[in-house]
Amino acid sequence: MDDLVLAPGLYIVATPIGNLGDLSPRAAQILMKADVVAVEDSRVTAGLFRHLGTKGKMLPYHDHNADAVRPGLIARMTSEAVALVSDAGTPLISDPGFKLVRDARAAGHVVTTIPGPCAAIAALTLAGLPTDRFFFLGFLPAKQQARAEAIAEVAAIRATLVLYESGPRLAACLAALAEGLGDREAAVAREITKRFEECVTGTLGELAERYADAPPRGEIVVVVAPPGEAAPASEEEADIALREALTRLPPAKAAGEVAKRLGLDRKALYARAMLLKA
Numbered sequence: 241m242d243d244l245v246l247a248p249g250l251y252i253v254a255t256p257i258g259n260l261g262d263l264s265p266r267a268a269q270i271l272m273k274a275d276v277v278a279v280e281d282s283r284v285t286a287g288l289f290r291h292l293g294t295k296g297k298m299l300p301y302h303d304h305n306a307d308a309v310r311p312g313l314i315a316r317m318t319s320e321a322v323a324l325v326s327d328a329g330t331p332l333i334s335d336p337g338f339k340l341v342r343d344a345r346a347a348g349h350v351v352t353t354i355p356g357p358c359a360a361i362a363a364l365t366l367a368g369l370p371t372d373r374f375f376f377l378g379f380l381p382a383k384q385q386a387r388a389e390a391i392a393e394v395a396a397i398r399a400t401l402v403l404y405e406s407g408p409r410l411a412a413c414l415a416a417l418a419e420g421l422g423d424r425e426a427a428v429a430r431e432i433t434k435r436f437e438e439c440v441t442g443t444l445g446e447l448a449e450r451y452a453d454a455p456p457r458g459e460i461v462v463v464v465a466p467p468g469e470a471a472p473a474s475e476e477e478a479d480i481a482l483r484e485a486l487t488r489l490p491p492a493k494a495a496g497e498v499a500k501r502l503g504l505d506r507k508a509l510y511a512r513a514m515l516l517k518a
């Protein structure tokens with residue numbers, strides 16, 4: 241491993257979200273061998289390098305200096321191995337990096353990923369909610385109105401929702417989710433891979449109540465179940481829809497329209513439409 245020389249290009253390196261034991265051997269190797277490691281906060285990544293027993297060649301790359309630093313990093317990729325890490329987890333996921341990857345590709349550099357921990361994915365594995373389709377929201381807006389709008393935008397998505405939140409805002413966020421989505425099942429995954437890891441499940445309303453007077457410490461991911469299947473329309477609802485449709489359409493067409501809209505059997509609705517008409 242000591243003789244390894246990395247090919248020039250960009251290396252996206254996932255790092256632990258708590259437990260340093262989650263740093264993969266390959267990630268460690270790349271971080272030690274890279275010519276430069278672009279870091280969000282050098283004080284945070286210094287801890288990781290201490291764990292590796294080396295100082296690391298760190299260069300700050302964060303929201304405030306990225307535009308100024310990026311061209312230099314792209315130029316270095318011609319002859320050097322440039323690694324990118326964030327403070328914790330997978331770079332680019334609610335963290336800086338996408339423009340670096342975009343520009344590295346545009347310049348023809350090789351981009352390699354070293355996948356690993358990601359809080360959103362780790363929370364999904366803990367929550368016990370469907371994982372076949374999920375939608376990642378990142379952080380919702382902090383302001384009430386903008387948050388409600390962001391929630392309304394995703395209310396109809398038939399997928400589990402995953403979002404990042406902070407302790408002080410958790411209860412208000414859960415209440416807003418209950419208001420905008422209905423009282424769905426959900427999970428609050430906290431301090432994943434750390435000493436006080438927990439995953440609390442319940443409905444959004446129950447969870448909002450639980451955390452209202454006791455904002456939790458630490459880092460948090462909220463996972464929300466997809467919308468439930470709509471309950472089948474009752475006979476009464478079908479009759480109301482049919483009566484209305486019959487004011488505009490002949491029985492066969494009215495039955496067809498209502499069958500489509502309410503997901504009911506067209507033949508049965510036609511028979512009922514004939515009765516109503518009589």
Ligand code: SAM
Nearest residue numbers: 257329330333334358359404405431432459460
């Ligand atoms: N790129 C990171 C990743 O792959 O998970 C996420 C970065 S984002 C700036 C940080 C947020 O991720 C935190 O505010 C929290 O919501 C979530 N997070 C990070 N580590 C966590 C952990 N150990 N447990 C729960 N949530 C965590």
